[in-house]
Amino acid sequence: MGRWEPNARGRMAEAALQLYSEHGYEQTTVAEIARRAGLTERTFFRHYADKREVLFAGSGELEELFVRAVAGAPESAAPIDAVAAGLDAVAQMFAGRREYARRRHAVITATPELKERELIKLASMSAALAGTLRRRGVAEPAASLTAEAGIAVFKVGFERWAAAAEEREMSQVMREALDELRAVTAGGR
Amino acid sequence: MGRWEPNARGRMAEAALQLYSEHGYEQTTVAEIARRAGLTERTFFRHYADKREVLFAGSGELEELFVRAVAGAPESAAPIDAVAAGLDAVAQMFAGRREYARRRHAVITATPELKERELIKLASMSAALAGTLRRRGVAEPAASLTAEAGIAVFKVGFERWAAAAEEREMSQVMREALDELRAVTAGGR
DNA sequence: AGCGTTGATGACAGCAGCTGACATCAACAG
DNA sequence: CTGTTGATGTCAGCTGCTGTCATCAACGCT
Numbered sequence: 492m493g494r495w496e497p498n499a500r501g502r503m504a505e506a507a508l509q510l511y512s513e514h515g516y517e518q519t520t521v522a523e524i525a526r527r528a529g530l531t532e533r534t535f536f537r538h539y540a541d542k543r544e545v546l547f548a549g550s551g552e553l554e555e556l557f558v559r560a561v562a563g564a565p566e567s568a569a570p571i572d573a574v575a576a577g578l579d580a581v582a583q584m585f586a587g588r589r590e591y592a593r594r595r596h597a598v599i600t601a602t603p604e605l606k607e608r609e610l611i612k613l614a615s616m617s618a619a620l621a622g623t624l625r626r627r628g629v630a631e632p633a634a635s636l637t638a639e640a641g642i643a644v645f646k647v648g649f650e651r652w653a654a655a656a657e658e659r660e661m662s663q664v665m666r667e668a669l670d671e672l673r674a675v676t677a678g679g680r
Numbered sequence: 681m682g683r684w685e686p687n688a689r690g691r692m693a694e695a696a697l698q699l700y701s702e703h704g705y706e707q708t709t710v711a712e713i714a715r716r717a718g719l720t721e722r723t724f725f726r727h728y729a730d731k732r733e734v735l736f737a738g739s740g741e742l743e744e745l746f747v748r749a750v751a752g753a754p755e756s757a758a759p760i761d762a763v764a765a766g767l768d769a770v771a772q773m774f775a776g777r778r779e780y781a782r783r784r785h786a787v788i789t790a791t792p793e794l795k796e797r798e799l800i801k802l803a804s805m806s807a808a809l810a811g812t813l814r815r816r817g818v819a820e821p822a823a824s825l826t827a828e829a830g831i832a833v834f835k836v837g838f839e840r841w842a843a844a845a846e847e848r849e850m851s852q853v854m855r856e857a858l859d860e861l862r863a864v865t866a867g868g869r
Numbered sequence: 870a871g872c873g874t875t876g877a878t879g880a881c882a883g884c885a886g887c888t889g890a891c892a893t894c895a896a897c898a899g
Numbered sequence: 900c901t902g903t904t905g906a907t908g909t910c911a912g913c914t915g916c917t918g919t920c921a922t923c924a925a926c927g928c929t
Contacts, residue, residue: 684923684924684925709913709914709915710914710915710916711914721915721916722916722917725915725916725917729916730915730916731914731915731916
């Protein structure tokens with residue numbers, strides 16, 4: 492495997508997911524990941540900021556997609572419905588990737604360090620959503636709370652979708668979760 | 681400062697908060713923290729699992745308090761109202777500690793690594809709350825969603841409280857945030 | 870007072886994550 | 900064919916973190 496093989500980033504991401512799955516995150520060394528990808532440790536750190544980031548390459552696109560869908564919702568839509576539109580767009584992105592999502596999620600769930608990284612990515616999404624809602628004229632703290640609600644639905648919905656049978660579509664699961672959140676918050680009083 | 685000075689943990693926690701505030705988290709070395717506390721690096725790691733954990737010593741008690749209040753809510757209370765009772769109990773704990781909370785929050789907000797740690801502590805609280813709600817007979821996904829909603833209110837409410845004037849009590853801020861969440865989720869349809 | 874036990878701390882070696890600096894090499898333009 | 904460019908390799912070094920063993924203060928027992 493020569494120096495200039497194509498797709499170095501992708502090879503390292505796949506190698507990392509394999510090794511994290513097989514031997515665990517902590518037991519895996521960055522040098523091992525790089526070696527399996529036919530590269531060196533130094534090159535790994537040129538592509539990924541740290542050992543965790545290699546599993547979160549797509550999070551930027553996900554956030555962009557989510558934000559764009561919320562920003563593009565009809566002006567007349569209530570904030571929570573704009574977020575629902577965002578969840579729908581996100582759900583499309585996961586179509587056909589349930590197996591990969593499961594593999595990745597299993598590793599993250601088993602590793603606190605990776606869980607931390609996932610949480611800060613979700614927090615970044617929440618902040619971006621809140622900003623988008625503010626640009627739509629939503630005041631604080633409504634904007635932040637709506638964004639947090641959307642992320643809560645995404646978190647719970649994602650886990651249910653990942654655990655579910657192939658037939659259940661993510662968009663449907665997300666809608667159910669949002670309805671459940673509505674019911675539950677309306678519960679008291 | 682001799683070997684057996686009392687309250688080694690507290691001294692290190694205070695030294696860490698000072699140094700993180702003055703020079704930044706990354707620029708502060710664990711050896712420096714230990715030295716300011718009159719101890720060695722090795723002793724620091726005997727008391728705290730890592731360089732971040734030194735700022736989160738109280739998170740366990742906070743979670744316990746929250747959970748106990750939810751578990752102790754009247755059986756007739758709706759899930760969201762049980763969580764509201766928990767928020768109220770938590771708010772009592774912060775009474776008179778706004779200045780300390782501000783200092784600590786400023787450092788955490790400025791440091792992604794610390795933000796990650798805070799987020800996983802909140803996720804732990806969310807999971808504990810969901811478990812408590814399940815024990816109260818709440819089914820999934822309602823339990824997890826209610827717990828996430830409670831944490832969302834806590835996050836948004838905390839920031840507002842920390843930024844607010846001395847007169848505004850945390851319990852009041854939390855109640856307002858919860859009302860706002862109710863309004864916002866009910867918004868669509 | 871003397872002595873052994875216990876628990877916290879210090880001292881040291883070492884690995885892994887991560888970075889800066891510089892050399893090397895493939896591809897591409899002209 | 901040559902100079903440039905950008906990705907990669909190599910090496911040195913710091914810091915976070917851990918295992919291991921020695922040291923020391925406090926306390927109880929005789």
